[in-house]
Amino acid sequence: MLNNCMDYIGLFDNQIKQNPFKFARERAMLCVRDVIEYSLELEADQAAGCGKHARSPGRKDVRNGYYKRSLNLKDGPITLSVPRLRHTPLNFKAFGLFERHSEEFVRLIVDAFAYGHSTRKIAQFLKRNFAVILSAQAISNIIAKVDRQVERFHRRPLIEAFRFLQIDGMGITCAGEKMTALIALGFNNHDDATVLSYRIVKAEEKWECVSFLRDLENRGFPFDKVELVTHDDSGGIRAALDYVLPFVPRQLCIFHKLKNLKDALSGSARKGRMMRDACAIYEARDALGARFAKNAFARAWARWERKAVKNFTRDFEKTIAFYEVEREMQKRVRTNNPLERRIREVRRRTKTMGAFKDAKSADRMIYLALKAAGLIGIHPENEFTHIS
Numbered sequence: 069m070l071n072n073c074m075d076y077i078g079l080f081d082n083q084i085k086q087n088p089f090k091f092a093r094e095r096a097m098l099c100v101r102d103v104i105e106y107s108l109e110l111e112a113d114q115a116a117g118c119g120k121h122a123r124s125p126g127r128k129d130v131r132n133g134y135y136k137r138s139l140n141l142k143d144g145p146i147t148l149s150v151p152r153l154r155h156t157p158l159n160f161k162a163f164g165l166f167e168r169h170s171e172e173f174v175r176l177i178v179d180a181f182a183y184g185h186s187t188r189k190i191a192q193f194l195k196r197n198f199a200v201i202l203s204a205q206a207i208s209n210i211i212a213k214v215d216r217q218v219e220r221f222h223r224r225p226l227i228e229a230f231r232f233l234q235i236d237g238m239g240i241t242c243a244g245e246k247m248t249a250l251i252a253l254g255f256n257n258h259d260d261a262t263v264l265s266y267r268i269v270k271a272e273e274k275w276e277c278v279s280f281l282r283d284l285e286n287r288g289f290p291f292d293k294v295e296l297v298t299h300d301d302s303g304g305i306r307a308a309l310d311y312v313l314p315f316v317p318r319q320l321c322i323f324h325k326l327k328n329l330k331d332a333l334s335g336s337a338r339k340g341r342m343m344r345d346a347c348a349i350y351e352a353r354d355a356l357g358a359r360f361a362k363n364a365f366a367r368a369w370a371r372w373e374r375k376a377v378k379n380f381t382r383d384f385e386k387t388i389a390f391y392e393v394e395r396e397m398q399k400r401v402r403t404n405n406p407l408e409r410r411i412r413e414v415r416r417r418t419k420t421m422g423a424f425k426d427a428k429s430a431d432r433m434i435y436l437a438l439k440a441a442g443l444i445g446i447h448p449e450n451e452f453t454h455i456s
Contacts, residue, residue: 101146111160112151129153145200174210181211182436218435221444226264226284229293230254234407235305237272238415241423242430248272249434250280253407261406263443266434268427277308291316296393296401300324319389322350323403332376342369355391413441
C-alpha cells in the first residue's frame with residue numbers, strides 16, 4: 069500500500085517537472101469540475117428530500133444514476149456527471165451560473181472572429197489546442213449572440229461632447245451588392261478617439277448621409293459643441309453637412325485633396341515637383357501663408373497643367389480651416405487619416421471574409437473590428453453571459 073502511494077506521488081512529481089503549467093491547469097480544471105458537481109449533488113439531494121445512499125421518511129424521489137454534460141472553459145473542456153431522479157425533472161440553478169460555454173470561452177471565439185478568422189478556422193483551432201469539438205455552425209450561433217451588443221450600441225444615447233468630428237465611408241459587399249459603411253469618429257485630443265456611430269447604407273449619397281447625421285442628433289449628440297468637421301470631397305457627405313450642419317465649420321481632408329491632384333498628374337513628367345510644391349502649401353505657419361503659397365503654386369504651374377491646378381485650387385479655403393484650431397491639434401484635424409487608419413484596420417479584418425451574406429453580418433463584423441481596435445467605449449459586465 070505504501071509503495072503504491074509513493075509511486076503515485078512520484079508520478080505527480082514527474083508531471084510537474086515535465087510541464088508544470090499544464091499540470092497546474094489540469095488540477096485547476098479538476099477543482100472547477102468538483103465544485104460544480106458538488107453543487108449539483110446538493111440540488112439533487114434537496115429535490116429528493118434525502119441524501120445519496122441515505123434513508124429518510126421525508127424522501128420525495130429516488131436517484132436514477134447520472135448523465136454526462138460537457139462544459140467548455142477557456143482552458144479546455146471538462147465533463148460533468150449530472151445526477152438524475154427517477155420521477156422528478158431537475159432544473160439545476162448551477163447551470164445558470166455555469167453555462168455550457170463559459171464567458172471567457174465565448175470571448176475567445178468572438179475575439180478570434182474579430183481578428184478575421186473564419187468560423188471553420190476557429191473550429192480547427194479549438195479542436196487542436198483545447199480538444200473542443202464545435203462545428204462551424206455552432207461557432208456562428210455563438211457569434212450571432214453579439215447582435216444584442218450591436219443593437220445596444222446603435223441605440224445608446226450620445227451625450228458626450230466632442231470638439232472634433234470626422235466622417236468617412238468604407239465600401240463593402242453584401243449579398244453581391246456594393247454598399248457603404250458610414251462611420252463618424254469624435255475626439256477632443258490626440259488620445260481619446262471614439263466611434264460615435266456607423267451605419268451600412270446603399271450608397272454614399274445625400275439623403276443616406278442626412279439620415280445618418282439625424283440619427284446622431286436624435287440620440288442627443290451635441291453638434292453645437294463641435295468646433296470642426298473633417299470630411300473628404302464626397303458629394304453626398306458635403307450635401308448632407310450643408311443640409312444638417314450649415315453653421316458648423318468644415319475642413320476638407322487635405323490628404324484626399326493632394327491624392328486627387330496626384331491622380332490628375334498621372335503620367336506627367338512634372339508630377340514630382342508639383343506634388344512637393346502642393347504639399348508645402350499646407351506646411352505654412354498660418355492661413356495667410358498658405359494662401360500666398362497657393363497663389364505662387366498656381367502662377368508657377370497653371371501654364372502647363374491648367375486643368376489640374378484649377379481643380380486643386382477649387383474650394384481651397386475649405387482645406388485651410390484647420391488653422392483656426394490650436395497648433396498642436398492642426399495636423400490631427402486637417403485630414404481624415406485618424407479615421408482612415410481605423411477604416412484600414414476594419415478593412416484588413418473584413419478582407420478575409422470577402423463578401424457578407426447580408427447587412428446584418430457586415431454590421432456585426434464592423435462592430436467587432438472597431439471594438440478590437442479600442443474605438444467602442446462600452447464594456448458591459450458579463451456581456452457574454454447566458455450564451456449556450
